[in-house]
Amino acid sequence: MGELTFNLLAWFTLLSAAGVVINRNAVNAALCLLLCLTGVAGLFVVLEAYLLAFVLLLVYAGAVVALFLFIVMLLDTSGAPRSLPRRLPLVARVLAGGLVASGVLSFSARARLPVSEAVAAAPGVGGALKPYAYQLFTTYLLPVQVLGFLLLAAMIGVIVLSKKFEGLEDVK
Amino acid sequence: MIPATLDGHLLVSGALFALGLLGVLLRRNTLVVFMCLELMLVASTVALVAFSRYNGILDGNVFVFFILTVAAAEVAVGLAIIVALFRRRQTVQVDELNSLRN
Numbered sequence: 001m002g003e004l005t006f007n008l009l010a011w012f013t014l015l016s017a018a019g020v021v022i023n024r025n026a027v028n029a030a031l032c033l034l035l036c037l038t039g040v041a042g043l044f045v046v047l048e049a050y051l052l053a054f055v056l057l058l059v060y061a062g063a064v065v066a067l068f069l070f071i072v073m074l075l076d077t078s079g080a081p082r083s084l085p086r087r088l089p090l091v092a093r094v095l096a097g098g099l100v101a102s103g104v105l106s107f108s109a110r111a112r113l114p115v116s117e118a119v120a121a122a123p124g125v126g127g128a129l130k131p132y133a134y135q136l137f138t139t140y141l142l143p144v145q146v147l148g149f150l151l152l153a154a155m156i157g158v159i160v161l162s163k164k165f166e167g168l169e170d171v172k
Numbered sequence: 173m174i175p176a177t178l179d180g181h182l183l184v185s186g187a188l189f190a191l192g193l194l195g196v197l198l199r200r201n202t203l204v205v206f207m208c209l210e211l212m213l214v215a216s217t218v219a220l221v222a223f224s225r226y227n228g229i230l231d232g233n234v235f236v237f238f239i240l241t242v243a244a245a246e247v248a249v250g251l252a253i254i255v256a257l258f259r260r261r262q263t264v265q266v267d268e269l270n271s272l273r274n
Contacts, residue, residue, distance in 0.1 A: 010184045014191065026203050033210065043221075052221060075258050132237075139231075150245055154245035
């Protein structure tokens with residue numbers, strides 16, 4: 001049962017990720033990204049990280065994909081000439097393909113990480129909220145503060161970037 | 173069938189990362205390149221959550237929190253840059269944005 005669910009979610013995620021890469025239309029790519037993120041949230045549920053699945057759906061599927069769709073429609077690049085995938089030199093193609101193939105092959109054939117049976121059988125750690133809050137406010141207090149500052153900097157940066165500047169001539 | 177173990181989850185994460193990298197290398201539309209970048213970030217979070225689950229500790233999950241926050245900030249700034257770029261150059265195709273080349 002668990003195996004079947006995991007496989008369904010994994011293949012769903014991978015196929016929709018391939019859809020993001022293959023789709024010619026940017027709107028369709030964004031919608032495939034939405035499907036892919038939903039699949040990843042399902043994988044998180046399989047891994048018993050319920051809070052993270054919820055946050056992923058909320059932040060990524062809710063905010064980020066909506067922002068992507070908004071920008072794609074705002075810029076409306078459908079009138080642009082149809083662009084083919086970038087052409088790489090033959091050597092680069094062979095090298096990249098060989099590297100990826102050997103990586104995936106050695107991954108699937110040889111990677112056997114030691115997992116203690118007791119931990120694998122025990123209920124997951126990500127189920128409860130209290131441990132998260134405890135860790136965030138004790139061990140990881142400084143990173144949380146730094147992240148807050150980063151969000152502030154990003155917000156100010158976005159405001160500055162989206163302002164129109166007078167007297168700045170076009171950079172050609 | 174992928175086994176529902178730590179190795180299986182890492183395999184899915186690696187494949188997702190490879191697909192994202194492929195998209196970053198092959199696509200020409202800056203917006204789609206950006207989406208594939210997000211795909212690579214999400215792939216890394218899958219690996220972190222799997223490690224966290226199979227080691228019985230919460231640190232990986234907390235790191236995913238941070239990654240999600242950084243990714244949200246990154247998307248906001250990146251899309252603002254792309255919009256500013258489009259305003260100035262009227263294009264989002266990677267091949268035409270080459271003014272730093274010479």
